[in-house]
Amino acid sequence: MAYRLLFRRLSPLLRSGSHLVPALNSALRLPRQAVINQNLAARLTGSRSMSSDNYDKQPEILNIQDEEDFEKRVIGSAKPVVVDFHATWCGPCKLLGPRLETIIAGQKGKVIMAKVDIDENVELAMRYNVQSVPTVYGVKDGKVLTSFIGLKEDDEIKSFVAGLM
Structure with missing residues (x-):
C-alpha cells in the first residue's frame, strides 16, 4: 500500500522531469535539508545522471x-x-x-x-x-x-x- 501512495505522488513528477530532485523531496515530504541523490533520481526517471563523471560525457x-x-x-x-x-x-x-x-x-x-x-x-x-x-x-x-x-x-x-x- 505504501508503494502505491509513493507511486501516485511520483508519477506526475516523473513525467515532467523538471526540477526533479526538489520535486522528489517534496513528493516524499522529506525535510528541506534532505536531498535525494541525483543518481537515484536519474534511475527513477530513466534519464542520464548528472554526476561529475557522467557530466563530462554529455554533448554540448x-x-x-x-x-x-x-x-x-x-x-x-x-x-x-x-x-x-x-x-x-x-x-x-x-x-x-x-x-x-x-x-x-x-x-x-x-x-x-x-x-x-x-x-x-x-x-x-x-x-x-x-x-x-x-x-x-x-x-x-x-x-x-x-x-x-x-x-x-x-x-x-x-x-x-x-x-x-
Whole structure:
C-alpha cells in the first residue's frame, strides 16, 4: 500500500522531469535539508545522471535564443556545429533530436549541437531557407558545409557528423 501512495505522488513528477530532485523531496515530504541523490533520481526517471563523471560525457547542446546568439555561438564557434532546425509540434523532429544528441555525445566534445526552434526564431529559419522540419545544417568555420532534411538513419547521421571534422 505504501508503494502505491509513493507511486501516485511520483508519477506526475516523473513525467515532467523538471526540477526533479526538489520535486522528489517534496513528493516524499522529506525535510528541506534532505536531498535525494541525483543518481537515484536519474534511475527513477530513466534519464542520464548528472554526476561529475557522467557530466563530462554529455554533448554540448546550445539552445539558440535569437540571431545574435546564433552568430556568436554557432557562426563564431571554433568547433564544428550541427544545427538542428526543429519545431515542438514536429513528430520527426522529436525522433531525430535524441539521435543527433547520442551521436554527437559519441564525438566526445569535438562537435557541438545547436537547436533552433523555428517558431521562436522565424527570421533565422527564413535566413537559412528552412522550408520543412527537421532541417539540419553542418557548420564549420562559420560556413554551412552540408545539410539534410527529414529523419535519417543513424549511420547516415554518423557520416554527416564525420564529414564536419
